[in-house]
Amino acid sequence: MAEIPILKIGDCLLVSIQVDMHDRLALALQDDLTERIVADRARGVMIDISALEIVDSFIGRMLNNIAAMSRVLDAVTVVVGMRPAVAITLVELGLGLTGVRTALNVDKGLALIRRIIDTPERDDADRFR
Amino acid sequence: MSEHRNIIHSLIDQHYQALLTDWLACQKRDAGSVVTQRGAENSELAKRFLDEFRRGASAGQLDDIGTPQWAPMRELLDDLSRDRAVQGYSSSETAVFVFSLKEPLFALVRRELSGNSEQLASATWTLSRLIDQFGLYTIESYSKSREDVINRQQQELLELSTPVVELWEGVLALPLIGTLDSSRTQIVMESLLERIVTSGAEMAIIDITGVPTVDTLVAQHLIKTISAARLMGADCILSGIRPQIAQTIVHLGLELNVVSKATMADALALALRRAGKMVVDRKQPATPEA
Numbered sequence A: 001m002a003e004i005p006i007l008k009i010g011d012c013l014l015v016s017i018q019v020d021m022h023d024r025l026a027l028a029l030q031d032d033l034t035e036r037i038v039a040d041r042a043r044g045v046m047i048d049i050s051a052l053e054i055v056d057s058f059i060g061r062m063l064n065n066i067a068a069m070s071r072v073l074d075a076v077t078v079v080v081g082m083r084p085a086v087a088i089t090l091v092e093l094g095l096g097l098t099g100v101r102t103a104l105n106v107d108k109g110l111a112l113i114r115r116i117i118d119t120p121e122r123d124d125a126d127r128f129r
Numbered sequence B: 001m002s003e004h005r006n007i008i009h010s011l012i013d014q015h016y017q018a019l020l021t022d023w024l025a026c027q028k029r030d031a032g033s034v035v036t037q038r039g040a041e042n043s044e045l046a047k048r049f050l051d052e053f054r055r056g057a058s059a060g061q062l063d064d065i066g067t068p069q070w071a072p073m074r075e076l077l078d079d080l081s082r083d084r085a086v087q088g089y090s091s092s093e094t095a096v097f098v099f100s101l102k103e104p105l106f107a108l109v110r111r112e113l114s115g116n117s118e119q120l121a122s123a124t125w126t127l128s129r130l131i132d133q134f135g136l137y138t139i140e141s142y143s144k145s146r147e148d149v150i151n152r153q154q155q156e157l158l159e160l161s162t163p164v165v166e167l168w169e170g171v172l173a174l175p176l177i178g179t180l181d182s183s184r185t186q187i188v189m190e191s192l193l194e195r196i197v198t199s200g201a202e203m204a205i206i207d208i209t210g211v212p213t214v215d216t217l218v219a220q221h222l223i224k225t226i227s228a229a230r231l232m233g234a235d236c237i238l239s240g241i242r243p244q245i246a247q248t249i250v251h252l253g254l255e256l257n258v259v260s261k262a263t264m265a266d267a268l269a270l271a272l273r274r275a276g277k278m279v280v281d282r283k284q285p286a287t288p289e290a
Helices: A023-040 A057-072 A084-093 A106-118 B002-014 B016-031 B033-037 B039-058 B068-087 B091-099 B102-113 B117-160 B182-199 B216-231 B243-252 B264-274
Strands: A006-009 A012-016 A044-048 A076-080 A101-103 B165-168 B171-177 B203-210 B235-239
Touching (some): A006 A023, A044 A057, A044 A106, A084 B182, A084 B216, A101 A106, B002 B016, B002 B102, B002 B117, B039 B068, B039 B091, B091 B117, B117 B182, B165 B264, B171 B182, B171 B264, B216 B235
Parallel strands (some): A012 A044, A044 A076, B171 B203
Antiparallel strands (some): B165 B171
8 A cells, every 4th residue: 555655844744645545545644644743743734735636525524634633733734736626626515624724835835834833823813714 | 303303403504694683683672781781792692502502403302401412502501691690780681682582583483384383383382492491591500600609709708807917926806897607706716726826826805896796696606716715825805895795795694704805905905914015105114224
């Protein structure tokens, strides 16, 4: 079974999903990621889905789960690189991924994580996200 | 049947020139403006029509114009209808071109076949049916061309009315004008998301000054557009909300979950502030260097 690599950039972790997700792979990823957040004391998690042409409700739920788990471990999750067609499909499906932060690309995702970590008090208060 | 065919073919062949002259005279009388405005082109068309008619009649099959030997004729009629539709002539002005052939043709048949009433009646019937078919085909083709024109214009209008403007580096504006239906929302969403990708913008101002009414459906479309932009990492600001629309939104109990501003200017100011930019008066610097 293919394993999804988790890369460390400073105090952030980068996960790039480039294969089709299925149940066991998603569970393995959640396991690995939570372990690594704790082990590396990561403050941010970036999930790059720019290689995915199809994002269904299963992956949507997985992203929400990862975000919730990271939040418990005091790390922010940012989903980056969503394609326009994927965004439209998700919205049409009624999946707004409301629990997850998003950014256009890895670059902007890193900047967003920096911004959130550096100013924790404005985290959720004055942002409609 | 085959003898009519030969009779009709030879009649047209023999009296070709006279028939053409009579026909053009009839067209001039019935159709008026089309013929007088486009005389030369019209007689050219009439000549081509008669040529095709002659050729088609010589091959027989006068009952059905859907057969291959009438293909050049159908093409001719298609061209004619498209031409007239684009130039804005009415459907009857277009169809008169074909139907006006009846009078000179019937006169010719009556003159030539007056000795044999049986033959006369059956030739008249065959010709009448044939010309009716041509006429109906012309009208059908005319309405199809008109529909094409309308569809194209609708498409152009859709694209024209959904521009995405870059107001500042990283700040896009989407001035919506007209009613938001599903097909427009789709185009608005696509063009906005494409622009977010190409420009890397993190802020989008959706201005609804030009949207006449906001009902639950329009609000639904707005929410979709805003969430799609959010998934692409861009924050949306809603602007141009008129007082009545603010009241409607509250009365309908709509929850837009988005920062909204009354005017585009306020929205731009907020976007610039979020981007860490500041607009200062040149005469009185806001932060003196000291």
